[in-house]
Each structure stands twice: as C-alpha cells, then as structure tokens.
Amino acid sequence: MAIAQGFVHDPKAGFPFQVSIGADILQGKHIPDGDSVRVNGRTWEGPLILANRIRIRELSITVLGADNDSSATIAAKAKLLEDQQMSFNAFVKSLGLDPTKLTAEQRTALKAQYKLAKAKARPKLAASRKPHKHTKANDREDEPRRKPRKVHATVGAGTGEGEDDLRRQRRRNFANESLRVDNINAAATRFASVEKIKVGSKEYTMSTLKAKAIRDGWSADQFELHLLRADYPQQDGPAIHSISRDLTGEQANLAMQASILRYSGVPNREANRRSGRDFGLEVMFKPEVLEASHQRQYQVGGSIQALLDLQIRAAGGYYAGSDRSSSEFVGQAIEAYSKIKASGFSTLNIVNILENVMHKSSLAAFEAVEAVWRFLCGRKPLNDFKPHALYRLDFAGHFKKVATDGELKHISMVDTKKTIQAETYGAMLTIDRKTIKNDDLGLILDQARGLGTLGAQRIEESVLVLLLSNPGSFFSSGNSNLITGGGTALSVTSLSQAKKVFRDQVVNGKPVSVSPVLLLTGTTLEETALRLWAEEKLAATGDTDALVFFNNPHKGMYRPFVSPYLDNTSVTDQDGAAISGQSATQWFLGASPSAPQGSALVIGFMDGRETPFFDEAETQFNIPGGLQFRSYLDWGVAMHIHQMMLQSAGA
Numbered sequence: 001m002a003i004a005q006g007f008v009h010d011p012k013a014g015f016p017f018q019v020s021i022g023a024d025i026l027q028g029k030h031i032p033d034g035d036s037v038r039v040n041g042r043t044w045e046g047p048l049i050l051a052n053r054i055r056i057r058e059l060s061i062t063v064l065g066a067d068n069d070s071s072a073t074i075a076a077k078a079k080l081l082e083d084q085q086m087s088f089n090a091f092v093k094s095l096g097l098d099p100t101k102l103t104a105e106q107r108t109a110l111k112a113q114y115k116l117a118k119a120k121a122r123p124k125l126a127a128s129r130k131p132h133k134h135t136k137a138n139d140r141e142d143e144p145r146r147k148p149r150k151v152h153a154t155v156g157a158g159t160g161e162g163e164d165d166l167r168r169q170r171r172r173n174f175a176n177e178s179l180r181v182d183n184i185n186a187a188a189t190r191f192a193s194v195e196k197i198k199v200g201s202k203e204y205t206m207s208t209l210k211a212k213a214i215r216d217g218w219s220a221d222q223f224e225l226h227l228l229r230a231d232y233p234q235q236d237g238p239a240i241h242s243i244s245r246d247l248t249g250e251q252a253n254l255a256m257q258a259s260i261l262r263y264s265g266v267p268n269r270e271a272n273r274r275s276g277r278d279f280g281l282e283v284m285f286k287p288e289v290l291e292a293s294h295q296r297q298y299q300v301g302g303s304i305q306a307l308l309d310l311q312i313r314a315a316g317g318y319y320a321g322s323d324r325s326s327s328e329f330v331g332q333a334i335e336a337y338s339k340i341k342a343s344g345f346s347t348l349n350i351v352n353i354l355e356n357v358m359h360k361s362s363l364a365a366f367e368a369v370e371a372v373w374r375f376l377c378g379r380k381p382l383n384d385f386k387p388h389a390l391y392r393l394d395f396a397g398h399f400k401k402v403a404t405d406g407e408l409k410h411i412s413m414v415d416t417k418k419t420i421q422a423e424t425y426g427a428m429l430t431i432d433r434k435t436i437k438n439d440d441l442g443l444i445l446d447q448a449r450g451l452g453t454l455g456a457q458r459i460e461e462s463v464l465v466l467l468l469s470n471p472g473s474f475f476s477s478g479n480s481n482l483i484t485g486g487g488t489a490l491s492v493t494s495l496s497q498a499k500k501v502f503r504d505q506v507v508n509g510k511p512v513s514v515s516p517v518l519l520l521t522g523t524t525l526e527e528t529a530l531r532l533w534a535e536e537k538l539a540a541t542g543d544t545d546a547l548v549f550f551n552n553p554h555k556g557m558y559r560p561f562v563s564p565y566l567d568n569t570s571v572t573d574q575d576g577a578a579i580s581g582q583s584a585t586q587w588f589l590g591a592s593p594s595a596p597q598g599s600a601l602v603i604g605f606m607d608g609r610e611t612p613f614f615d616e617a618e619t620q621f622n623i624p625g626g627l628q629f630r631s632y633l634d635w636g637v638a639m640h641i642h643q644m645m646l647q648s649a650g651a
Contacts, residue, residue, distance in 0.1 A: 022185055023054040028320025049320055088114050104207075108214050109181050113174065183220030184213050191227040192322070199226055251289060257357045258285045258293035260300065264445040266364050279367035284360050304431070304441045307353065308333035315339045330436055354431070355629060358448035359614035362631055365452030366611060372561040373463040375518060376590065378599030380420055382606050382636065387419040390602060390640050418638060422606050425458055426632025427451055448614070451631040455612045458574065462637050463601060464565040465573055467588075468581030474600075474639045475647040480505050484649040490521065490528050490587050492538065495554050498589045498646055505643045507597075512643045514597050519558040520588040522567030525650075529560035529587070558589065585650030593644075600645035606634035 031037050031046035039050065091114045092099040102110065188210050197204045204212065213223040258281055269280040281290060300306035305324040312319050315336035319329055382388060402408060429447045475482045483501055488494045498516075505512045521529045531538065531552075538552045564571050567584040593599035612633040 021056065023051075023056045025049065025051045025054055025320040025322075028052055028318075030316070030318035030320070032316055049318060051320065091117070104211060105185075105214070108211050109177075112214065112217075113177060117170075180220060181214055184210060184218070184223050187220055187224040187227060191224075191230075194227055194230050197226055197230040251292065253353055253356075254285060254289045255292040255295070256300070257353055257360065258290055260353075260357045260441070260445070261360055261364075262293065264361060264442060266361060279364050284363075300441075303439050304436050304444070305329070305439045307441070308436070312336045324439075354444070355615055358445065358629055361445045361448040362452030362455070362614050363611055365449035366456045369453055369456035369460070371456055371460040372520065372563050373460050373601075373603065375559075375561055376467075376520070376593060376599075377463060377601040377603040377637065378593040378640070380602050380604035381608055382420070382422045382604040382634075385422050385606075385634070387421045388604065390418040390420055390638060418640060420602055420604050420636045420638040422604060422634045422636040424632055424634050425455070426612070426630055427454060428628055428630040430628045448629075448631075451614070452612065455631060455633060459603075459633075459635065460563070461565065461573060462635070463603065464563055465579055466637055466639065467601065468565065468579060470581060470647075471639055474642050475645075479642040481642050481646045482649070483646070484651075486651065488648045489585060489650050490525050490532075490648070492532065492552060492554060494648060494650075495519075495532060495558070495589075498648055502589055502591075502646045507643060512597065514591045514595050514644070516558060516589045516646070517592050518561055518590045520561045520563065520566070520590065522582075522584060522586070523562060523564050524567050524584040525587055526560070526562045529558075529562070533558060533560050583650065587648050587650060588645055589648070590645040595644070598641040598644060600639065600641060601637065602640045603635060603637045609633070610635075 028049050028051045031044070031048050031050055033047040035046045036043055037046070037048075037050055038044070044050075086094070088111065089099040092102065092110055095110075097106075097110075188206055192206070194206060197206065197209050199209065209226065210223070212218075261281060261284070267280045269278055269282040285293075300310070308329070309319060309324060311333050317332060317336055319332055321328060323329065380388065380390070429444075429451065431444055435443060473479070480501065483494075483498055487497070502516050503511070519529050519533070532554050533556065535552050536555050538550060565579065565582070566586065567582055569578065569582055571579060573579055590600060591597070593601065612631045614629065614631045
C-alpha cells in the first residue's frame, strides 16, 4: 500500500517516471546505416530495426526507461487501508491490475514488492511517543547487518519529515527492484537461445531460472553469469589472445569449418594403419586456424539454423522473428545467400562453408577406410574419358651386340590391346527443409561421412571384384601364374613353391627379373599370413607329442594385406549381387605395383585426383528438395601384366 501511495504521490510532486516496454518482435526489417524509413508520420534514420508486428509482454513504469524520451502519466485512486490488513490481491488491485490476469513473472515480481511493503510498514504510534531524531546517517544503505531504521511520526501528520523520508525510501526500493527485474528480463532476452541452464546439481529452463532469480533476489549480473556459462560451448583447446573477430574473412570461414568438424567428431590427427596416410583436423587446417576455431564467435555447434542466421547477418540483414525454423527465416537466408553469391565478394557464404565442411568430413571418412587397392595397383594418368592403351614389357628384338658397321637394331614395344577407361562414380545428398527445421547439422555431416566411406569402398570394390573375376583367364597355367592342388594351402612350403614359380616366369624369352613382395589373403588366412611375415621360428605340425620349431625363411619378405572381398560371401557388389571368385583358401603373391616392369593391376584417375570431389549441385537453394550436394570421382581399373602376380588356389 505504501508503494502504491508513493507511486500516486510522486508524479503529482513532479517526479519524471519513464516507461519500459517488454515485447517480442514477430516481424521486422533491418534498416542499415545511411538508410531511412518513415513511420507514424516521422522519418527515422538507420541503423535500426523496424518492427511491423510485435507481441507486448509487459509495460513497466520505471525510474529509467529503455527510451530516455518516454514518460508516464499515472492515474489511480488510493484505498486508505492498513498495510497489515491488506491482502496480496487487494495490493494488486490498488495498483490498477487484475489479480486473475497476472502472468507468472508478473505475479512473482509483485509478490516481492508486496513482501517488501509489508516489511517496511509500521503501526501508527501514539501521540505521546517522542519523535525519533532524524539524521543523515539514517539514510545509509551500505550496512546490510544493521536493523531497519525506525521512522516515527505524529498521529495525523500528512507531510511530516518522517513520512517524506519513508516515501523517499519506498521510491528508492521500488526503483531498485524494478531495475533489477528489468535487467534480469533483458538478460533472458539476450540469451533466448539457451534452453537448459545448470545451477549446481539442478537444471532449469529459462523461465524457471528467471522466476527463481526474481524470487530469490538475485542481481542481474548473477543471473547473467549462469546464462553465460550455459551458453558458452564446452571445448577443449588453447586460450586465444589475438585473432580478428571479423566473420567475413577467409580465416574466419576456415576457423568456423574447423569448429564444426571438431564438434562433429573429426579427430585432430590419425593415421590409417594400412595406408599410413594421415587424416584429421591438423592435416586439413593450419595451426593458426585451429587456434582461432576455439573462439566462441566461430562456434555454431550442430545448428544449421545458427549458420543460416550468420548468413543473414553477413548480408547486412537481421532476422527479427523468434522462430528460426519458420519459412520466413529460411526464405530470408535464401535471399541473403543469393545476394552474397551474386556479389562475388570474398565474404561469409554459408553454402560454401557447408560445402567445404561436408567435403572435409567426407574426406576424413574416405581416408579412414582400410583399403588395399593402393598397394596392388600401378597408376595410369588419364585426362579424358576415352579408352587408353596399356603396354607391357614385350619387345620385338633384343639388346644385341653392335656389329662392326656400328648399326643399332630397332626394337618395338608390343601392344597387348588392353585398355583402361575412366568412368564417373558418385552420389548426391539433399539438405531439405525438414532437415533445416529439425536443425540437425550433425545428420548432414554424418551423411557426408557416409559418402566418403562409400567412395572409398567403391574404389576397393572395383579393384578386387575385377581381380577375382579373372578376366581373360589372367591367372592360368598357360600364363604360368597359377598353382593348384592340395599342397598349395598357405604355408612355408607352398609359399616357397609360389616364389619359385613367380621367379621362373619369362618375358620374351628372358626372366621377369622381379621378386614378389606382398601377400594378399582373405580374413580366413590372415593369422597365417601374419605369422609367415613376423615370426622367426614356426612350430611344425604332425602327430609327435613334442613341439618342433624350425626357422621361417619368409620372415619379413612378403608384407601381408587382407581383404574380406576375397572370402566373405556376405560382401556383395554395388548392385547387391554375389561376388564371383571368392574362396577361403586362395591367396595371391605379387610384386610391387611401382616396379619398372609394370603391375598386374592398373588404376587411372582423371587428372590424377584420387579423392572425391564434393560440391554444391547445380540446383537452387529454394527448390522443394532443398539444397543439394554431390560427391563424385572419375577412375578406371584394368588387369595388365600377368607376370606381376601369382594366384594360389590353396586346394
């Protein structure tokens, strides 16, 4: 009651109260610096936000409003009731409000004011009581442990010194409380995207924590500190001291890409144990970019909507609504993307960032796939999609002694009529409106990684399926590169036999002059192949009770490579069909594919590129399907020189 009376009395005495409006902008437009707009008969200069539609949440009468030019006129009738007898509902009604229509936040704030008024109110004293001497020291507010100062007044006095002092105190208390609540509401608005806030062992929503802050008398700084902790991404990384905060530079684009990839689970650095090729963030980015990527302004987590919001801001716009999954938001992002793409400037282009992030995510998955084709195939450069001829070491003629006439004899290379031709392999994925609405960037990066994995597997499949199909009887007794029978099961003895057969091969009547260095098996023979490679002594088999060990002559000679394509019948080709030529007993002995004599298998990539392209498909961002990306690679594979590999049936 005392606070309400003070609110009525103070404006009459000339106190300039102001107004603060709490509202959500439902539809708005950003007016940039240098532009102007005419609204309500007045011309307004940018930069500003023009709110076309708003939802008013509250109107507050404050000492200092958000707009310094605002003013408030108060009309009210005070009910002269005793403070101790006034109920909360009566207190609310005395302020001109309907208790049944209060929001939860309003009710919490008003209850705090009601309790404060009850605590400050004192019974009227008898006229015979000696008035308390008022001193300036009584106005001190920096002593929280002091008991509340008692103010005595003569009965019936309406304008005495004690009553004026109490009124001033009420105004100060009300102004401080209003300012505290306003600041808490402002902090909640700034961090509206924060959904869960953990305080101690408890977790709150924004609305429940705001109510607790108002109810428990938290300062705005205390409340905002909890929001900052909840909003700050939990990343392990070094402190950043001096990096540009400009989000339009190339370094910022790369820093944002690194941040997204780290969030999606791409490691700093790892090596494929088969190929020895490193992959990960440290391979993709320079150290200064990785350092910058830990900064908060480059971190969007797994949110597509956050990326699109940055796209709008980079184009000089501002999304005024609160629903970033709405069609209006996506439409504004599309417009911003089109504007930046048409400008050609080096600025923040979210589609390019998505493209690069997805490419790098796909590449990391591509390199992580364990594949053996790199160790089996020689390389053939291809620059078009036409068939390219392959040659082998067949010559018409020999390196002969020069006759006395000094004439050198001509020789020529024999065309084996084998060819290799590049084909295009690829797949496409779409970021549709449903994905954008679900705000799942992690799903998109998972799909990109899936494309990288599929690309690596498809190259592996094209090589091994061709090898197992034995085209043109590539492995045959006629070519002297096939051994069969019971004694060919993988062992020390059969490996010695295969080595002899391999070295006895001839080309144009001359030794092939190359030794085998690799051993290819299926998963069934993996352990045997590893022992033959690594063990110095092997145990003999037989019916004797005692174990007999003998030296392994093949230790360290034939590096083992294992592929499930050779013997796992659950593995199928790209069409889901069974793979012909699979066997659990077969194995292959081969020369290095980089040997000058050539290789048994040849693979050719268009322009020498061995990793997939990943780019935006030629589609529009606003098509019904969404934004499309494609991953593709051009290559061809062929069987070449049969002397460079031998097959053992193993049975």
